Amino acid sequence: MAVERIGTTLDEGVTYGELTREAAAQTGGTAAVLRGRSEAGAGYVAVDGDPAVLPDMRWARAAARDAAREATGPGEGRTAALPSGGARPVPVLCVPLVTDGLRYGVLVCARDRAPFTRAEAEFLALLTERAAAHIRHAREHERVKGVVGKLQRALLAEPGRPHPNLDVAIRYMPVGQSALVGGDWCETVRLHFGRTLLVVGDVMGHGLEAAVDMTAYRSALRYIASADLPPHRVLRQLDDIAATEPERRQATCLIARLDPNRGQVTLASAGHLPRP
Structure with missing residues (x-):
């Protein structure tokens, strides 16, 4: 299953790549993760597909915030048809990566054809929830590893x-x-x-x-x-x-x-x- 192919390691970057690869494969479009302004490497990362169809990052962040406020369940997204790269409007879906109230970015999907269906949005919400949980584990692992490394250096x-x-x-x-x-x-x-x-x-x-x-x-x-x-x-x-x-x-x-x-x-x- 696609969900099982996400979170195979404790590497945050690898998890982003697994998420966008599965999202792009399942929707037949382009997928990327938009990281927050305060994070290192803020902006689109792990782009799978044509980056020219991705929407403006400011809009994607705002859409994800609105989706998070309006969602009745974790990870629900917001769809829209937006011009990208000067081309005609294309369907865009933004799904926040959220788990236990913690947000780790936004999954942004776009494609130059039919709008996203509700079934696709629900499936991508499932993928992002899985990815967010593994990213949380990866960051906790890095935090503990940092503490452990300091302890080891002190002990040695x-x-x-x-x-x-x-x-x-x-x-x-x-x-x-x-x-x-x-x-x-x-x-x-x-x-x-x-x-x-x-x-x-x-x-x-x-x-x-x-x-x-x-x-x-x-x-x-x-x-x-x-x-x-x-x-x-x-x-x-x-x-x-x-x-x-x-x-x-x-x-x-x-x-x-x-x-x-x-x-x-x-x-x-x-x-x-x-x-x-």
Whole structure:
């Protein structure tokens, strides 16, 4: 069905294109989305067909506002016969992209033949309602992704300072784009006598919940490591703390205590099975 071909991604521009492609195919004319003046890229976008038959944008905006005020149901449109590009009058249909009272533009359709029927207007109203719902989801996704990105950058900020006798380089490389935040973390803790504790950890799962648990693990580890315990005892105490909070996600951790003065590295890990 045409409705199912709209909203296949969380990309707003792709959704506009899917909407106008289906609208043009179903009506045999030209379809475009008119975005509001206050939006980036205001004007006609995702034009499918001959842009010369599209009406003046000011009229289309006014027609969509009138249609929204007069509509008895979501997405009902307004039709008219208007001159376009100096040519003879052509039928035009403007349908606001509205869902839950939120408006995301106007679907504008025009064709150089018979006026639009009521059945066509109702069908286009169904398409625009579907598109508006997906655009809302796409914008909410972008908003959450922006918040998550800021959180991830904060969580992966330069960890505690190691001793001056040690240089530390960090690079975080997420797998794909769907999970921009998760339970991975790294840390350095300055110890006495020129030693530094290097830590790499991972909380099971992805998303904000994993990031919250990761922050708790990271804070607890900093507190425990300040006592200058051997790496295996740091992990044991961290495990004891986690055991008292069953709702916390499981985690894995690798600790390396570096002693440049003695040329020693002491390793301890927990959570992962040892490699064969």
